[in-house]
Amino acid sequence: MSVLKFSEDHEWVAVEGDIATVGISEYAQSQLGDIVFVELPEVGKQLAQGDEAAVVESVKAASEVYTPVSGEVTEVNTELEDNAALVNESPMIKGWFFKMRLSDPKELEGLMDESAYEAYVEGLD
Amino acid sequence: MSAKQTLMGHRGLDREEKLIFEMGAEGRSGVDLPATELNEDCLGAAGRRGRIGLPGLSEPQVVRHFVRLSRKNYAIDNGFYPLGSCTMKHNPRLNEKLARLPGLGDLHPLQPQSTVQGALELIDVLAHWLKTITGMPAVAMSPAAGAHGELCGVMAIRAAHEAAGETRSTILVPESAHGTNPATAAMCGFKVVAIPATDQGLVDLSAFEALLNDDVAGMMLTNPNTCGLFEPDIKRMADMLHEAGGYFYCDGANLNAILGRTRPGDLGVDAMHINLHKTFSTPHGGGGPGSGPVVFSEALAPFAPVPWVVCEGEGVYRLIEHVNGEADKSFGRLKSFHGQMGMFIRALAYMMSHGADGLRQVAEDAVLNANYILANLKDVMSQAFPGTCMHEALFTDEFLKGTGVTTLDIAKALIDEGIHPMTVYFPLVVHGAMLIEPTETETREELDEFIAIMRHLVERAKAGDEQMFHDAPELTPRRRLDETAAARKPVLTYAELEAAQ
Numbered sequence: 001m002s003v004l005k006f007s008e009d010h011e012w013v014a015v016e017g018d019i020a021t022v023g024i025s026e027y028a029q030s031q032l033g034d035i036v037f038v039e040l041p042e043v044g045k046q047l048a049q050g051d052e053a054a055v056v057e058s059v060k061a062a063s064e065v066y067t068p069v070s071g072e073v074t075e076v077n078t079e080l081e082d083n084a085a086l087v088n089e090s091p092m093i094k095g096w097f098f099k100m101r102l103s104d105p106k107e108l109e110g111l112m113d114e115s116a117y118e119a120y121v122e123g124l125d
Numbered sequence: 126m127s128a129k130q131t132l133m134g135h136r137g138l139d140r141e142e143k144l145i146f147e148m149g150a151e152g153r154s155g156v157d158l159p160a161t162e163l164n165e166d167c168l169g170a171a172g173r174r175g176r177i178g179l180p181g182l183s184e185p186q187v188v189r190h191f192v193r194l195s196r197k198n199y200a201i202d203n204g205f206y207p208l209g210s211c212t213m214k215h216n217p218r219l220n221e222k223l224a225r226l227p228g229l230g231d232l233h234p235l236q237p238q239s240t241v242q243g244a245l246e247l248i249d250v251l252a253h254w255l256k257t258i259t260g261m262p263a264v265a266m267s268p269a270a271g272a273h274g275e276l277c278g279v280m281a282i283r284a285a286h287e288a289a290g291e292t293r294s295t296i297l298v299p300e301s302a303h304g305t306n307p308a309t310a311a312m313c314g315f316k317v318v319a320i321p322a323t324d325q326g327l328v329d330l331s332a333f334e335a336l337l338n339d340d341v342a343g344m345m346l347t348n349p350n351t352c353g354l355f356e357p358d359i360k361r362m363a364d365m366l367h368e369a370g371g372y373f374y375c376d377g378a379n380l381n382a383i384l385g386r387t388r389p390g391d392l393g394v395d396a397m398h399i400n401l402h403k404t405f406s407t408p409h410g411g412g413g414p415g416s417g418p419v420v421f422s423e424a425l426a427p428f429a430p431v432p433w434v435v436c437e438g439e440g441v442y443r444l445i446e447h448v449n450g451e452a453d454k455s456f457g458r459l460k461s462f463h464g465q466m467g468m469f470i471r472a473l474a475y476m477m478s479h480g481a482d483g484l485r486q487v488a489e490d491a492v493l494n495a496n497y498i499l500a501n502l503k504d505v506m507s508q509a510f511p512g513t514c515m516h517e518a519l520f521t522d523e524f525l526k527g528t529g530v531t532t533l534d535i536a537k538a539l540i541d542e543g544i545h546p547m548t549v550y551f552p553l554v555v556h557g558a559m560l561i562e563p564t565e566t567e568t569r570e571e572l573d574e575f576i577a578i579m580r581h582l583v584e585r586a587k588a589g590d591e592q593m594f595h596d597a598p599e600l601t602p603r604r605r606l607d608e609t610a611a612a613r614k615p616v617l618t619y620a621e622l623e624a625a626q
Binding site: 061 | 304550608609612613
């Protein structure tokens with residue numbers, strides 16, 4: 001069964017078994033504007049919840065992407081290195097950033113589900 | 126702009142310009158050199174085998190090329206340049222006159238010190254003014270510009286901790302900082318920790334306090350900050366930081382706002398760079414070079430980089446150039462030679478022609494001008510933070526909500542209206558930020574014209590004239606550039622060239 005959660009920093013995390021896929025939300029990509037560069041973590045890196053995991057650079061600014069859950073990075077989306085625009089075009093599917101092996105699945109409970117996140121974003125505008 | 130096509134693409138007397146490498150003819154030259162008497166084979170196998178691709182041009186071709194390019198350029202000498210946090214003020218011609226005096230303009234940095242005593246005195250007098258203005262006991266004159274000054278300051282902080290046998294690994298930087306601040310700290314090997322801002326655009330004092338510990342090497346803060354606001358708790362923060370064993374680096378980019386009114390030394394600052402090309406009117410932006418002397422507190426002064434000038438009695442000056450003797454704690458040398466001498470001359474000319482009272486009025490007028498703009502635009506635009514500002518007025522894009530027009534569109538439309546855009550999307554803590562710094566050198570008429578143009582654009586945006594904004598700029602030699610494609614797929618050469626052999 002897969003679980004989709006969101007952080008207050010506008011990352012999403014989709015979990016299948018003990019593997020979590022992380023990216024940034026539709027709202028985040030629309031606020032950043034055209035994304036021109038993505039710096040991804042190294043495979044094998046241990047990240048704790050809230051750590052800086054990646055950097056996205058848009059025509060407006062460079063921003064950090066924080067990992068919403070703790071674990072070890074198992075795979076990164078190398079396609080983003082040549083085609084950062086995928087984050088704008090398909091933030092939730094083709095524009096994923098990295099996958100990690102969850103070390104503490106309980107952390108997911110502290111994150112928002114899709115409807116709670118939508119309400120949260122609504123409140124920001 | 127008229128859609129009329131011309132044969133060569135020239136428009137009126139505004140000519141379409143080729144790259145210099147696309148012009149000229151093989152063998153053409155603007156100079157006539159005598160035949161060489163050197164043995165052509167003296168380089169042997171190390172001699173060049175390929176062409177180096179220099180264009181063959183006559184003197185008038187070169188002169189016209191650069192004159193035409195200069196006409197396409199926009200500069201402070203053309204008009205209003207309200208780029209926030211950049212202090213694009215007029216560069217007085219008196220500065221230029223003095224910098225061209227033969228005794229100064231013809232100096233060489235390798236001349237024996239006995240032959241350049243006047244130049245060394247000039248550096249020493251400028252250093253005295255900078256120390257007096259900031260209330261700081263020491264200054265390193267050599268840093269080349271602002272970010273280089275930051276590097277200088279943070280290296281001194283690192284050297285001071287190392288000398289004390291301490292290993293501290295973090296530097297605190299507010300969220301609204303200039304991007305160069307965290308970059309400098311990271312370059313010096315420190316971990317950067319962001320201090321959150323309050324909804325008033327100021328550093329969150331309690332968050333700052335919570336971040337202080339014995340791993341904090343220092344803090345980098347701009348005052349007035351990049352929101353154009355004076356940090357009222359700055360002295361308390363400096364005291365708390367010192368208590369925790371850290372040093373306070375102040376980014377002096379916004380010194381123009383407090384010149385003659387506030388001395389950074391009294392605020393607990395340990396190091397601060399001074400952008401001579403901002404505050405002290407030396408050329409800025411393309412025309413430079415910049416110059417970024419760094420003033421130091423008593424605690425950091427011993428670690429300042431060489432060289433520095435000492436006065437050894439009436440009219441006798443000496444350069445300290447090596448890390449030994451009286452400079453044995455110096456962290457070393459940042460730059461060959463002694464700093465940007467041409468800028469030192471211009472900055473000192475500016476200071477001495479203004480005098481202490483004049484410099485104080487610079488800050489007063491800069492703040493007055495910014496508040497004049499703020500007061501005349503805040504009813505139609507959205508002011509980022511309530512109250513008055515310092516030397517720059519900051520707006521959010523809130524007033525554009527629902528118009529389909531963005532901050533970027535406003536910037537592009539300003540170009541069509543004959544104004545260089547303000548700083549946009551910075552500081553990052555403000556949504557769709559527009560940061561306007563008029564400086565003290567603009568007249569009331571110039572400010573009124575800018576205000577009228579801004580009010581006109583806001584009116585057009587609110588009236589639903591979205592297309593006009595998306596099409597802008599229409600009156601420039603080139604239409605809106607595709608900034609996204611330029612960043613994603615940069616083309617960095619004009620043609621595929623064979624590598625030189």
